[in-house]
Amino acid sequence: MHHTPIKNPILRGFNPDPYLLKVNGTFYIAVSSFEWLPGVRIYQSNDLVNWQHETDILTTQIDLRGNPQGGSIWAPQLSYADGLFYLVYTDVKSTKRPFKDSHNYLITSSSIHGPWSEPVYMNSSGFDPSLFHDMDGKKWILNEIWDYRLTTGNKSAGIVLQEYNPEQKKVAGPVYKIFDGTELAKTEAPHIYRHGKYYYLITAEGGTGKGHAVTVCRSEKITGPYELDPQYPMLTARDKPNSPLQSSGHGSIVQTDEGKWYMAYLCTRPLLGKAAILGRETAIQEVYWTEDGWLRLVGGGNAPAIETEIVTKQAAEQKKDTNFYDEFNGLLKKEWNTLRILADDTWCDLDSRPGYLRMIAGESIQSLFEHHLLAIRQKDFHFSAVTKMDYHPTKFNQMAGLILYLNDSSYLYAYITSDEEKGRVIRLLRSEKNEFILSPEKIQVEDGEIELRIEGEGAEGQFYYRIAGESNNWHPIGPSQNLLFLSGGFTGNFIGIAVHDMNQIAGSYADFDYFKYQGLDE
Structure with missing residues (x-):
């Protein structure tokens, strides 16, 4: 023994x-x-x-x-x-x-x-x-x-x-x-x-x-x-x-x-x-x-x-491996979860652009029906998550990006959208127990693929972005965020990618090249 x-x-x-x-x-x-x-x-x-x-x-x-x-x-x-x-x-x-x-x-x-x-x-x-x-x-x-x-x-x-x-x-x-x-x-x-x-x-x-x-x-x-x-x-x-x-x-x-x-x-x-x-x-x-x-x-x-x-019976050693990586080749990895509806080819398409996941936009972030979100469990207090995406919105009420999501009352979302004056921009919004805050910052970005990243360390989290292809040139999206509000209720916090279109049903789509989560707890 x-x-x-x-x-x-x-x-x-x-x-x-x-x-x-x-x-x-x-x-x-x-x-x-x-x-x-x-x-x-x-x-x-x-x-x-x-x-x-x-x-x-x-x-x-x-x-x-x-x-x-x-x-x-x-x-x-x-x-x-x-x-x-x-x-x-x-x-x-x-x-x-x-x-x-x-x-x-x-x-x-x-x-x-x-x-x-x-x-x-x-x-x-x-x-x-x-x-x-x-x-x-x-x-x-x-x-x-x-x-x-x-x-x-x-x-x-x-x-x-x-x-x-x-x-x-x-x-x-x-x-x-x-x-x-x-x-x-x-x-x-x-x-x-x-x-x-x-x-x-x-x-x-x-x-x-x-x-x-x-x-x-x-x-x-x-x-x-x-x-x-x-x-x-x-x-x-x-x-x-x-x-x-x-x-x-x-x-x-x-x-x-x-x-x-x-x-x-x-x-x-x-x-x-x-x-x-x-x-x-x-x-x-x-x-x-x-x-x-x-x-x-x-x-x-x-x-x-x-x-x-x-x-x-046999010698064993407890191992920890909470990392996750999906390059979107073939089938979706089974680690992914969706909200209330299963992921299927009506909105998760791996064929239209080989090597990418094309996500057709769903309803709003708070929808209890057609919320098009793919997410995994946060399994570490200290973590990093990054995705590369291609999205070309034309309206202010179209958005896609990287999200921390507890439930439809509490979430934190760094997303690409369109602004009437600046064109394609990155913005940050936060809902804390139904109190909605939209950061006034609008980060103008030219057409092309964008990488979004979140670094979480305990109670604090910071979003970043960079133009795809830039080496280690990450830029912050807004100030560091207190994450303690992403707790309570019956579930835990999830980290994922999402596309929302409140202008027209399935009115836009985003292509994601990869998603990577690293658990950094000891």
Whole structure:
């Protein structure tokens, strides 16, 4: 056996709500994608130490147009039985209180790479569905239940359980309320495991922010009643303001071939103690079962650990490679994400100009429908991103460029546009929680290809430009920008390229020669 030291998080950047699964010696983690597509990212590992982005599951027949900020694909859960992978997930259509329209679906595939079946509708009573395959062959769907009658802001009212009939492809029979939650409240993310004589229910409580926690309870019958862990919560940073990992919760567990147990959970690393620019990330820690049958962290206590270790069969070393480069030859790299619509040849064209990506303009930066943006997760506090582009706008309301994008309320955009007096210009705009600021500076640039670059270092970021072909002659675009506002909500910051045309639908296009991201964290 080898004891491999690692540092958390194991999945850097926006990778929330992890569900950890082992199938035939291979480990998988499924994470939430929210309004970003393809939906449900899957990471794969042979040793729990190093992970690779293996595939994405929701790649066809998914349309999230009009879904609200922070809605769409929540808390996927992956399971394996009967020679099939099962995925359950929520598509959140509305989050306006007091109600929440959260529709739960199930799909299956014989391979993690698909093809996946048509979605089977489960219910809409609450989010975070989970599927449990019992030893007697029965299958059970769990989910948080949302009660609009509650006077609290968060209206999660506990966990419900109902049998799923795979032949009829629907839930049926009585609905069992198996857990009301504790005073930590906001109970969600239910997962059931069978260990020894008990069914164990692992839940998230306290909300996905500073109060987040993992709470465990158990029962000899799957339908309850469930006994609460007397030392709950079993993992949390809610009372540990100096912990480098915050907002820790939403746990799932797995047993290795060596007999060790591990829990994956989400966490954040807030800059200056307040701004989680990278979003909610995924961490891992070893856990064990006590003699009296409760789940505990190896090493004692209930604190998330930024330094821990994994027991492996073979010698291993944790590696970090967050770099990304796309020269736009052939197919788009799978790392790319889009907002609410999938990238397809109606607006992402790799054939019209060989060696370039031609992006047809979409609607505005704040559109919830046709936003033509390609972006990747920011995975490092210190990073560099650069692109080379060719764009010839003729109107002031046509724009294309390099963007930092948290959501439709908060973004930072260096772009090429047209000005009535100066012609083709580079400008910088900023939206901070819906407060829009357009920099007065207009940088006149002649026709030809332009390179745009962003250098981010913690809380500060600086945009630059140069005429393509100039060697190391970078010019700043406006002053250095404070980036702390690119945090909050359910996602993390993304870095990408975009084209917008508010003069005419598909009225312009930009050609991008390459996009390169370098992660500079140690």
